[in-house]
Amino acid sequence: MGRFSTLLWDVDGTLLDFLYSQRIALRRCFAQFGRDVTDEMIRRYSQINDRYWKRLELGEITRQELFTGRFLTFFEEYDVRGIDAEAFSGAYQEALGQVYCYIDNSLEICRSLRAEVRQYVVTNGAVSTQTNKLKLSGLYDVMDGVFISDEIGASKPQRGFFDYCLERVEEKDRGKILIVGDSLTSDIKGGAQAGIATCWFRPLGTAGGAEYAPDYEIESLGQIFDILEI
Ligand SMILES: [Mg+2]
Known part of the structure; x- marks a missing residue:
């Protein structure tokens, strides 16, 4: 583990x-x-x-x-x-909702993580758009749950959004939960406020970041394996 x-x-x-x-x-x-x-x-x-x-x-x-x-x-x-x-x-x-393109080999990465961790999607967007895109891309089926802001009535980084999700995930120890996202103002800020660990996905060349202090930074999705120590 x-x-x-x-x-x-x-x-x-x-x-x-x-x-x-x-x-x-x-x-x-x-x-x-x-x-x-x-x-x-x-x-x-x-x-x-x-x-x-x-x-x-x-x-x-x-x-x-x-x-x-x-x-x-x-x-x-x-x-x-x-x-x-x-x-x-x-x-x-x-x-x-009808077009998608994977970043790195995200589907393969999420698929191979299935045996190791529980995975949930946390996204700001319209329910039908995000659901369609996730289903078409195959990501929907490898997730243990999908949380979409429009359904919840609150968006990242709001506490309401994170409270809703964290009440519904299996893991109750917030120290064992990690959010991975490209946005400092929604993913990292929201995750930090909710008391979970944060990982900033920062592809090479992305600027900024002094204002927020993510716990981890990765430049490619494959680096997630190092953080998870698997
Ligand atoms: Mg994003």
Whole structure:
């Protein structure tokens, strides 16, 4: 038995390449709505989206405001007219759940960890989008449980989110639970507040981090085996 019995995995940017899904889903939706989108626009959308998620983490806006508001801001900036932001947001959420790309060999890693630890997904996002993506990718079936913010009514890093998950995982000793995620402001901050160990997934070249002090840092998912001492 290693140091930890339980892993809480972030999904987007950790097990699955979110930027890839975002790019493909945006292209599909713009095509569906009869418009063109450039790579530059996609990069800009990504910044706008990040800003909205930060505001949600700070409790400044609701999830519904995030889903539609990011497209209202984006369309306004590029003077895109005649597309209903709410309809576009719905199409986008659906498209997002249909494309995935593994980071490192995440599915194989989670599969081989099954015999060693319990694993749960902890993700901020829409229930149908995240569930579809997890099922399509095969990750759903290797998990012992899946926790999605929309279902819980609270998001990482809020205490409500972590309380909900920690009440439902088998392991009751928080010292034996490790969260692995790419976001300092949601995964690492939230995990630290909840009193569990934290591992920052920080692919080479990722900047920042002085504000938060994760217990571990990894640059590739395979390094998780060293931390688990297996
Ligand atoms: Mg993430």
